[in-house]
Amino acid sequence: MTLTETRPTKAPRFGRSSRRSATLVVGCVLAGLIALLALVSLVWLPYATDDTSGGRLTGPGGGHLLGTDKLGRDLFTQLMTGSRIAFEAGLGSVAVAAALGITLGVLAAFAQGWLDDTLSAFLDILIAFPTLLLAMLIVAARSATLGSAVLAIGLAQSAVVARLVRVLVKRVLTQDYITAARTSGTSWPRTVLGHVLPNIWPTLVVNLALQFGLAVLAEAGLSYLGLGAPPPNASWGRMLQEAQATFTTAPAGALAPGVLLVLLVIGVNLIADGLRETLDPATRRRRA
Amino acid sequence: MARYLLRRLAFLVVSLALASIVLFVLLRLLPGDPANALTSVGASPEQIAAARHSIGSDRPLPEQFTHWLGQLASGDLGTSFVSSLPVGPEVVSRLNVTVPLTLAAFVLAVVIAVPAGFVAAHKRHTWYGALLSAVSQLGIAVPVFWLGMILIAVFALNAGWLPAGGFPQDGWSEPAEAIRSLVLPVVTIALVMSASLIRYVRSATLDVLGSDYLRTARALGSSFGSAMWRHGLRNASVPVISVLGVELASTLLGAVVVESVYALPGLGSMLATGIAQHDYPVIQGVLFISTLFVLFIGFVADLVQRIIDPRLRGRLSGGAR
Numbered sequence: 095m096t097l098t099e100t101r102p103t104k105a106p107r108f109g110r111s112s113r114r115s116a117t118l119v120v121g122c123v124l125a126g127l128i129a130l131l132a133l134v135s136l137v138w139l140p141y142a143t144d145d146t147s148g149g150r151l152t153g154p155g156g157g158h159l160l161g162t163d164k165l166g167r168d169l170f171t172q173l174m175t176g177s178r179i180a181f182e183a184g185l186g187s188v189a190v191a192a193a194l195g196i197t198l199g200v201l202a203a204f205a206q207g208w209l210d211d212t213l214s215a216f217l218d219i220l221i222a223f224p225t226l227l228l229a230m231l232i233v234a235a236r237s238a239t240l241g242s243a244v245l246a247i248g249l250a251q252s253a254v255v256a257r258l259v260r261v262l263v264k265r266v267l268t269q270d271y272i273t274a275a276r277t278s279g280t281s282w283p284r285t286v287l288g289h290v291l292p293n294i295w296p297t298l299v300v301n302l303a304l305q306f307g308l309a310v311l312a313e314a315g316l317s318y319l320g321l322g323a324p325p326p327n328a329s330w331g332r333m334l335q336e337a338q339a340t341f342t343t344a345p346a347g348a349l350a351p352g353v354l355l356v357l358l359v360i361g362v363n364l365i366a367d368g369l370r371e372t373l374d375p376a377t378r379r380r381r382a
Numbered sequence: 383m384a385r386y387l388l389r390r391l392a393f394l395v396v397s398l399a400l401a402s403i404v405l406f407v408l409l410r411l412l413p414g415d416p417a418n419a420l421t422s423v424g425a426s427p428e429q430i431a432a433a434r435h436s437i438g439s440d441r442p443l444p445e446q447f448t449h450w451l452g453q454l455a456s457g458d459l460g461t462s463f464v465s466s467l468p469v470g471p472e473v474v475s476r477l478n479v480t481v482p483l484t485l486a487a488f489v490l491a492v493v494i495a496v497p498a499g500f501v502a503a504h505k506r507h508t509w510y511g512a513l514l515s516a517v518s519q520l521g522i523a524v525p526v527f528w529l530g531m532i533l534i535a536v537f538a539l540n541a542g543w544l545p546a547g548g549f550p551q552d553g554w555s556e557p558a559e560a561i562r563s564l565v566l567p568v569v570t571i572a573l574v575m576s577a578s579l580i581r582y583v584r585s586a587t588l589d590v591l592g593s594d595y596l597r598t599a600r601a602l603g604s605s606f607g608s609a610m611w612r613h614g615l616r617n618a619s620v621p622v623i624s625v626l627g628v629e630l631a632s633t634l635l636g637a638v639v640v641e642s643v644y645a646l647p648g649l650g651s652m653l654a655t656g657i658a659q660h661d662y663p664v665i666q667g668v669l670f671i672s673t674l675f676v677l678f679i680g681f682v683a684d685l686v687q688r689i690i691d692p693r694l695r696g697r698l699s700g701g702a703r
Contacts, residue, residue, distance in 0.1 A: 215397055218680060221628060226638060227650070230657050231665075235411075311525050315639050318527045319654070334528055338643075341535040348535075352528040359523035 118368025124361025128354060132181045135174035141167070143175055143326040160346050163336060169347055172328035176351060179322075179329045180310050180358060183244055187309035188302050190248025191255050196298075198252065199259025200286055203267065217257045225250035225312050226319075233321045240313075240323040247312045251305050258301055262294040269293075296373035303366035307359040314355055330355050386688065394681050401673045402454075406447050409662055437463055439662075450666070459670070460663035462656075469667035472652065477671075478553055480641075480648040483564055484634050487571035492626070495576040499583025503591060506584075515584065521577020530570045530643035537566060547645040567644045571637060575629055582625045586618040593617070620691045627683030631676040 141148075148162035160169040202213045229246035236242040266272065267290070275285045316322045317331030325332075330351035337347035425433075434440040438449065453460055459469040498514050505511035538546035544566050550559045590596060590610070595617075599609040638650025649668060656664030688694050 211393075215393070216400075218628075221632075227653065230638075230654060231408075307523065311523075314525050315527060318525075318639065319642060331525070331527075334525075334531065338531050341531060342539050345535075348531060352525065352531075355525055355528070356520070356523045360519060363519060363523060 115368040115371045117364050118372060121361045121364025121366075121368055124357050125365060126361075128177050128358045128361070129181065131174050131354075132178040135178045139171050139174055141171045143167070143171060143328065145171075154346060160350055161344070163333070163347050164340060164344075167328075169350060172333055173330075173350055173354060175328050176330040176333060177354060177358070179240060179327055180313065180355070182240060183247070183313035183322075183329075184306040184310045184362075186240075186244035187247040187251060187313070188306050190245060191251035191305055191309075192298075192302055194249065194252035195255025196259050196291075198256035200263055200290070202256060202260040203263035214257070214260070217253050217260075220250070220253035221257065225308075226315055229312065229316055230319070230321060233316065238321045238324060240327070240329075243313050243316050243322050244309075247309045247316075250312075251309065255298075255301065255305065259294065259298065262297055263290055266290050266293050296369075300366050300370045300373070303362055303369060307362040307366075310355065310359055310362075383688075387685075390681060390684060394677055397677055398674065401677070402451075402670060403447075405666065405669055405673065406450065407443075409666055410443060410446075454670070459667035462661055462664050464659050464661045464664075469663050472664075473649065473667055473671055475553070476647060476649040476652045476668075479549055479564075479646055480634065480637060480650065483567055483571070483637060483640075483646070483648060484630070486564065486568045487575060488626075488630050488633065490568060490572035491575035491579055491629075494572065495579035495583055496622075498576070499580040500587050502580060503584040503587035506588075514580065518577045518580035518584075521573060522581070524574065524577075526570060526574045527639045527643050529574060530566070530640055533566050533570055534643070547643070549646050563644075563646075567637075567640050567646060570643070571633060571640055575633060579622075579625070579629065582622055583618070586621050587614075590614040590618045616690055620687050620694075623683055623687055623690070627679050631679045634672060634675055 145168065146166040148166045148168055152161045154161045160173070162168055163172065202210070202217070205213055225247060228250045229243060232246035232249070233242045236245075263286075272285060272289060275289050276282075280288070313322055313329065314331035314334070317329035318335045320332070320335070322329045322331055333351040334348060337344065337351075341348040431440070438446060441449075450460070457470070459473060461468050462472070498518070502511050502514040502518070506515070534546045538544050545563050547563075549563050550556050554560050590613075595613055596609055599613055600606065604612070634649070637648055638654055640646070641648040641651045642654070649672070653665065653668045655661075656668060
């Protein structure tokens with residue numbers, strides 16, 4: 095997105111805050127650690143993903159950092175590929191949600207009267223409709239792959255993004271600088287790109303970060319139900335489902351993926367909170 | 383208010399009609415012929431054609447749609463392609479699990495979240511206020527099925543206090559057993575739901591605490607408690623109620639994962655099976671009933687918000703969010 099040189103309003107920018115938010119730092123460390131696991135998994139894994147040479151359900155130790163699963167596969171290897179899938183699911187879904195949601199939201203913001211009422215009611219229904227069920231419909235229609243899951247989660251989330259964008263854009267459209275831009279002959283598309291989007295961007299980024307966490311959770315839920323990435327790609331959700339029956343005898347497999355999942359989601363949520371504090375001076379004052 | 387009620391009711395009916403059309407068309411766009419669910423692998427083209435004719439999927443779409451509407455009008459949700467049983471009674475028996483599960487979880491979540499959210503905001507500078515916020519941060523990051531697995535491991539497998547899953551075969555004819563099997567699922571949903579509710583209650587309370595009207599009320603001599611009661615509660619509840627409506631609606635069907643963890647025969651698992659088997663009447667029936675619930679909950683939430691906040695009364699739908 096290109097920003098026009100003359101900005102009538104001061105949109106808050108990243109990195110401008112004199113006080114670095116502790117929340118942001120903690121969030122970045124948590125999410126960063128798991129991102130590191132995911133990145134390393136692209137070039138190196140302790141074992142091959144389909145290597146079942148280890149004993150079954152061995153505890154931690156003996157060449158396997160966290161032990162093995164019921165098929166003799168190395169748990170840590172699976173955790174690493176799982177973190178890669180979590181990031182793919184999160185980033186992919188958010189990309190779909192942002193592209194669709196922003197477009198829909200901006201269009202909805204320009205609607206008036208009954209069209210506006212109908213559109214918001216439609217979005218409300220879509221939002222109330224559980225992400226997971228929409229995803230199940232789409233996965234059933236296509237096939238159980240990561241792509242289907244990402245598409246489904248992104249679609250469901252685009253309604254949330256669209257509703258937020260609609261409200262934000264409506265608020266910005268009443269501002270004097272929009273009138274100024276319009277009267278000085280700027281076309282609507284240019285106004286939206288140059289003045290509207292940059293001003294809703296901070297709030298939007300915070301929301302998209304939250305959506306990332308929700309998407310990771312939704313993908314885990316889908317793979318728990320057997321509707322996510324197919325084997326041998328170990329997704330955390332499927333690992334948990336497979337380990338459920340042996341929870342009491344081999345707790346490592348039923349705990350480790352859950353812990354990583356929680357850490358990643360908390361990390362991303364903290365980043366969102368930290369960004370909000372940094373980008374929005376109003377909350378900073380309120381918290382102080 | 384009466385005029386608003388009429389307009390809002392009309393809106394409800396129109397949305398339901400629109401939703402049923404969208405539902406019908408979307409389902410027909412799904413690939414996979416439902417006739418395949420009826421015939422065995424390697425069936426001859428004639429057999430498939432006969433199967434399609436028997437379920438009416440060979441007729442034109444508008445005709446299928448009016449047929450479905452006619453059925454709906456007489457309270458008939460159709461017959462399952464797979465089990466050949468009527469969908470309506472099946473939905474009702476599933477609702478006997480899902481509705482108590484959802485409502486109990488919802489009530490428990492509100493009972494936990496409202497005081498906890500208030501304390502998290504009002505006492506945010508104390509250690510326990512901060513702890514409450516931290517716990518809710520943790521709670522929204524925990525996948526509901528994992529929490530279910532942990533609760534089962536602790537309270538069912540280790541302690542042996544409650545069943546690990548399932549629901550009595552004869553349902554509510556054995557109330558004690560039925561309730562016992564719903565305790566863990568209810569707690570699972572309630573904990574996850576309250577974690578996100580606490581955040582909304584907290585931020586609504588923070589808005590009230592920082593408001594001018596509360597300061598004015600205090601300056602005029604109201605005690606903190608009575609100012610909160612008279613002015614704060616009403617203002618804070620408007621955004622919270624709209625969130626509550628959405629949460630309740632999405633839990634009703636979103637319970638599918640929890641139903642799967644605890645092997646409960648609820649509405650969500652009925653839909654899941656229906657989708658897997660391309661059983662149109664089941665999918666259609668369940669989704670129609672759920673849409674009805676979702677719209678009705680939205681209707682009630684809008685109504686309650688308008689009773690609480692007179693400023694919203696000029697608008698048709700969608701409270702302050």
